Every structure is written in structure tokens, then in C-alpha cells.
Amino acid sequence: xxxxxxxxxxxxxxxxxxxxxxxxVSENSPFQFSGKYVYQDSKQKFNMTGAWERINDQKxxxxxxxxxxxxxxxxxxxxLSFTNFQIKWIGDQPYAGSIMGFVYxxxxxxxxxxxxxxxxxxxxxxxxxHE
Numbered sequence: 001x002x003x004x005x006x007x008x009x010x011x012x013x014x015x016x017x018x019x020x021x022x023x024x025v026s027e028n029s030p031f032q033f034s035g036k037y038v039y040q041d042s043k044q045k046f047n048m049t050g051a052w053e054r055i056n057d058q059k060x061x062x063x064x065x066x067x068x069x070x071x072x073x074x075x076x077x078x079x080l081s082f083t084n085f086q087i088k089w090i091g092d093q094p095y096a097g098s099i100m101g102f103v104y105x106x107x108x109x110x111x112x113x114x115x116x117x118x119x120x121x122x123x124x125x126x127x128x129x130h131e
Contacts, residue, residue, distance in 0.1 A: 002087040004118060008103050009079040016074040017106040020055065020067035021082060027062060029097025031120070035085035037066055052082055074105075087118070096121035 006023065010016050025031050037052040056065040066082060074080055089095050101114035 001089075002118060002120060004085050004087065004099070005081055005083040006085070006101050006114065007079055007081045008074065010074045010076050013076050014107075015076065016108075018067070018072055019074050019080060019103060019105045020065060022102040022104070022111070023064045023066070023082075023085070024100045024102070025062050025064075025087075026097040026099070030089045030093070030095045031097050031099070032088045033061070033064055033085065033099075034088070035064075035066075035082065037064075037082075038069075050081070050083075087120070089120075091122065092124055094121075094123040 006021055008019060008021065023033065025033050035052075037054045039054055039058055051069040052066045053069050054064060055067055056063060068080055071080055087099060097120060099118040099120075101117065102111040103114070104111045
């Protein structure tokens with residue numbers, strides 16, 4: 001398992017309108033993404049600070065488009081965080097893949113990639129089994 005957080009900070013001198021993020025899991029990777037978010041049609045309505053909503057098809061297992069529920073404007077010097085998401089996989093087979101992040105807003109309609117991405121790979125070392 002891998003834990004991560006995505007932070008957006010407005011380093012400019014103007015507000016950023018309607019910020020949202022895309023967390024993309026590489027195609028054909030064995031990773032399962034989970035985090036604290038709700039769906040627009042969810043019966044759970046989070047009105048607390050820091051709540052996020054998934055705005056793309058919930059069946060999509062490669063792209064997670066998320067917007068903050070109660071933060072339509074990110075003012076200069078403010079930070080917005082999607083915290084403690086999880087990437088899980090079963091390590092009984094060789095695995096490899098990456099998790100990339102992008103931020104969008106009305107001012108960044110083409111998006112901007114995150115400063116970091118997560119790359120995971122490994123293989124199981126089979127031990128000697130003597131009877």
C-alpha cells in the first residue's frame with residue numbers, strides 16, 4: 001500500500017476559480033485507488049471543510065477527477081489538499097505503474113501537471129521451499 005496527498009497552492013497574486021484535480025493511475029497497472037470523496041448523487045453530503053467530490057464516471061478506474069465541495073475560489077497564498085489517498089495492490093506478481101496528478105481551474109483550462117509523480121514497481125522474490 002502507498003499513501004499520498006495532493007496539495008495545490010496558489011502562488012500567484014490573483015484568486016483561482018473552481019479548482020479541481022485529476023489523479024491518473026497508469027493504464028493496465030494493478031493499482032486500486034481510494035480516498036475520501038463522495039459522488040454528486042451520493043446520499044452522503046459532506047459539508048465539512050476539506051470534503052471532495054468525484055466528478056467523472058465512477059466506473060473509470062484510471063482517472064479520478066475531484067473537486068473540493070466547499071472551495072470555489074483559491075485565494076493567493078492559500079493551499080488546498082486532497083489528503084491520505086491510498087494506492088493498493090497485491091504483491092504476489094511483478095507490478096509496475098505510476099500515479100500522476102494534474103490541476104485545473106477556469107484560469108488553467110489546459111491543466112498543469114504536479115511537481116511529483118509516484119512510480120511503483122517490484123517483484124516477489126520466491127524463497128526456496130525444501131521439504
